[in-house]
Amino acid sequence: MNAPASVLVVGASAGGLAVAEALRREGYAGKLTLLGAERHLPYDRPPLSKKVLSGAWEADKARLRSEAELAKLDAELVLGDAAVHLDAAAREVTTASGRSLRAEVIVLATGLEPRRLPSQEGLSGVHVLRTVDETLALRADLLAGPRVVVVGDGVLGTEIAATARGMGLTVTVVGPQPAPMASQLGPVVGGYLARLHADHGVELRLGVAVSDLVGEGGRVRGVRLASGEVLPADVVVVAIGSRPAIGWLEGSGLRLADGIVCDSRCQAAEGVYAVGDVAFWHHEGLGTGLRLENRTNAVEQGMTVAANILGKDRPYTPVPYFWTDQFDAKIQVFGFLPSDAEVAIVEGDPARRQFVALYGSRGKVKGVLGWNMVKQTRQHRQHVVDGTAWTDAVGKAILVPR
């Protein structure tokens, strides 16, 4: 296939920018347009819940590229104008301001939008965190030294709790799981995370359901649990997960499910690709559909999509990777941590908060988790790539009871 005359990327953040940059690196000289709903130049999200929320970084430091670097990209940047409709067959996008943009190839990189509680509408003091504007609004409220309740015991909720606690605030995390991030890390390492938060003074209310938010005079005053108990709060952060930003694609002609459904080349329809948090693609290595919500995926998938746009015909078969920073812990995960996995500590010691754990299922290593052991964690990643037999990889290591 010859290179297309024009490429339009919808979503000007990590995934979208990765596609644009990879296209140029590969020598693409055609017309390139990046369309973004936010008015900001492309910025990075992981620092938002950490350095930007805490105030250690000015928001501008989270920018992915300088203006000079973006100028070199030789792309038209259309910012502050959301796509509201796609005609996949005609490869035409309509924007909120009424623009009509056509291109030979369209890449969809619109990420996620946070879920909300029905009772939060119209209440001040209630926040979600996905964008830089939302981060700065939350930070402004945190500076008043409030009692904070974080609704949500996943990665974002626990990161925000750690940051707010680091600012000296009174913080409670409330969520349905037996341990924070238990669905991602498993109950054992989730238990280590619970201890980390408790040791730093975060109050954990786990295994409980939230019924609604309590307000007074238009301002939030507390979080009501299903038991009827009300946790007093001046600020509430709702971190109960996100959904793919695909509402605007209804009627586009694309298949939509838990994301934009793509083939193994990340192609959703002829000349239409998806990348990053919004893409649900077929992972040939696993033989199943998959959608990943992590930073590394946005870039790796972006590079594969760029190669495929230029005719390379490359399946996307990554070993997933994500990390989270909470208090003094850097937790890194390569591969998958299945809920039925056996877990073995192969380096270090959880009591010293420095260890590497392997996760095995069906006789093979499926994932590796490192806690403050960056180099060693990376070394064990190879077991995931090779699908090393569980018994060979683990040897005499200590199996963690489930």
Ligand SMILES: Cc1cc2nc3c(=O)[nH]c(=O)nc-3n(C[C@H](O)[C@H](O)[C@H](O)COP(=O)(O)OP(=O)(O)OC[C@H]3O[C@@H](n4cnc5c(N)ncnc54)[C@H](O)[C@@H]3O)c2cc1C
């Ligand atoms: C607070 C926070 C902390 C995180 N921390 C980590 C971490 O520690 N480690 C990790 O691995 N991952 C982390 N992530 C996840 C990581 O940031 C995402 O996986 C990554 O940003 C995905 O990139 P993306 O380009 O697919 O989507 P996004 O970064 O969400 O970008 C999508 C862009 O599309 C725009 N958009 C949406 N709809 C439209 C539309 N209709 N028209 C035009 N533009 C549109 C959005 O405004 C946005 O700019 C974090 C995410 C958040 C929110």
